[in-house]
Amino acid sequence: MAHREAAASRNINSTSGLQKSNPVSSKPILHPTSAFYPINSAYEATPSPHHGRLRIAIIGGGLAGASAAGSFARLPNVQVTVYEQSDAIREVGALIGVMVSGMKSLSRMLSPDSLDALQSVLYRGENVDGINHRHWRTGEILTTAISPHTHRQMQEGRCTRVELHRVLMKDVPDGTFVYGKKVVQVEKVNKSNEREGSEMKLHFLDNSTECADLVIAADGLYSYVPNAKVRYLGRVSYRHVVPWETVQHIKGLPTDTSSWRRNGEVAFMSPLVGGYSFTCMDWDPLINKVLEALPNMEAYPLEAASWLGNLVYDDMVAFVGDAAHHFGKATAGGGGVGSSLAFADVRALYLSLWRTYDPRYNPSPTASKTPYNVPYALHLYNETRRYFLKRVERQIGYDRLDTMYIAAAGDDEVEWMRRYRERFTINWFILEDEVDAKWQEVEAEERHHWPKKFKASI
Numbered sequence: 001m002a003h004r005e006a007a008a009s010r011n012i013n014s015t016s017g018l019q020k021s022n023p024v025s026s027k028p029i030l031h032p033t034s035a036f037y038p039i040n041s042a043y044e045a046t047p048s049p050h051h052g053r054l055r056i057a058i059i060g061g062g063l064a065g066a067s068a069a070g071s072f073a074r075l076p077n078v079q080v081t082v083y084e085q086s087d088a089i090r091e092v093g094a095l096i097g098v099m100v101s102g103m104k105s106l107s108r109m110l111s112p113d114s115l116d117a118l119q120s121v122l123y124r125g126e127n128v129d130g131i132n133h134r135h136w137r138t139g140e141i142l143t144t145a146i147s148p149h150t151h152r153q154m155q156e157g158r159c160t161r162v163e164l165h166r167v168l169m170k171d172v173p174d175g176t177f178v179y180g181k182k183v184v185q186v187e188k189v190n191k192s193n194e195r196e197g198s199e200m201k202l203h204f205l206d207n208s209t210e211c212a213d214l215v216i217a218a219d220g221l222y223s224y225v226p227n228a229k230v231r232y233l234g235r236v237s238y239r240h241v242v243p244w245e246t247v248q249h250i251k252g253l254p255t256d257t258s259s260w261r262r263n264g265e266v267a268f269m270s271p272l273v274g275g276y277s278f279t280c281m282d283w284d285p286l287i288n289k290v291l292e293a294l295p296n297m298e299a300y301p302l303e304a305a306s307w308l309g310n311l312v313y314d315d316m317v318a319f320v321g322d323a324a325h326h327f328g329k330a331t332a333g334g335g336g337v338g339s340s341l342a343f344a345d346v347r348a349l350y351l352s353l354w355r356t357y358d359p360r361y362n363p364s365p366t367a368s369k370t371p372y373n374v375p376y377a378l379h380l381y382n383e384t385r386r387y388f389l390k391r392v393e394r395q396i397g398y399d400r401l402d403t404m405y406i407a408a409a410g411d412d413e414v415e416w417m418r419r420y421r422e423r424f425t426i427n428w429f430i431l432e433d434e435v436d437a438k439w440q441e442v443e444a445e446e447r448h449h450w451p452k453k454f455k456a457s458i
């Protein structure tokens, strides 16, 4: 079998992606007052096309950047531009599991059409919506992870990354993405005119520049902006998606999504709509049979970086997705929650901006530059996400301790099983996290604490 080291995930290698020459379809921009907008809207959006527009620059058009572009475009009086370094967004990795928390965010962020499209690409298993966690050697089901009391349409589902990205792009207005633009520097520029305040200047590799009132760093684990030190965890994740026909001859191939677990190593298999995804180690004989059937395998280095502690800086920059929390890609939260965390970031930022929009804004010479209070919005966003993310980071540490405890049972099978059952837990507080509720809790409090000088404009 040819094992191929995949390039770092932000540089994407496939021909099946969304090409620059094939932009997303035209569609009307949906206003926050639309039926799927979840929180009682305090205003009727009447966008004035040019005056006082909030210029939002999104760096990176991956899952976080695309979901931000689609939802922020629904805010009134904004001009959203995504700067993506690649010439096209193409597939990276094989499978993305969208957790219940991700479904909660997406069901509130996506237009009804896009939500339907999402449902049609998600695979949720034939008999069980969740994941069967199996004994690494025998394949015996040890735990079934299914979110209790969650409707099937909101249960976790799995699809390829490119399918998910296509769904997100359906809500992105034409012309929002600018490809082949690598950001190499972001600087705050103070304007001489007091009303104009400051702006962020983005410098690109091609020596061009653009200015924005708000920069959203969605540029992934190697984010240029925080300059965090990324470290290799010493392990790779093997992932590959093949057509169903490649593996369907294998006897006993489960039609559920299964994860074989052994001392911190995980083998993961899942049918997909139209394919079969595999992540491997060589244990249960079934796993070897699947390995033999695969034409090749892609290996993704698992990397992580230290957590910044804050998701905003300079009152004008917000981090979302892997740029914001470098917990290690496939391992985040103990089981591939990176994209769901990203969607929750985007949703919290959207709500925060929406909350500070002044519908009576009049772009007079004495008025503020835009109808948004960006510093307050970023404050709300940071308060909504940072404690939760800190807790997720701690949980990853606790999970590691539990893994070591189970592994210490060595070859004593009975003791290994006892320890596994004692310690293995499914972190529902991460997987089912409800970002809207948290945001509302924060906002209800912060509006009373935020200094009066800032309150005046909201």
Ligand SMILES: Cc1cc2nc3c(=O)[nH]c(=O)nc-3n(C[C@H](O)[C@H](O)[C@H](O)COP(=O)(O)OP(=O)(O)OC[C@H]3O[C@@H](n4cnc5c(N)ncnc54)[C@H](O)[C@@H]3O)c2cc1C
Pocket (backbone or CB within 6 Å): 009, 010, 011, 059, 060, 061, 062, 063, 064, 065, 083, 084, 085, 086, 093, 094, 095, 096, 097, 098, 099, 181, 182, 183, 184, 218, 219, 220, 221, 222, 223, 224, 237, 239, 300, 320, 321, 322, 323, 329, 330, 335, 336, 337, 338, 339, 340, 341, 342
């Ligand atoms: C093997 C593997 C398996 C995974 N499985 C799962 C899973 O099952 N479920 C799950 O939820 N998550 C999973 N993840 C994690 C998930 O893929 C990430 O959390 C998610 O893709 C993060 O999206 P993002 O948009 O923040 O970053 P990225 O996907 O890294 O996108 C960043 C984008 O920014 C662009 N960019 C970078 N720098 C610049 C620059 N300077 N200028 C302009 N553009 C720039 C890049 O080209 C890229 O398009 C997995 C990850 C890996 C590697």
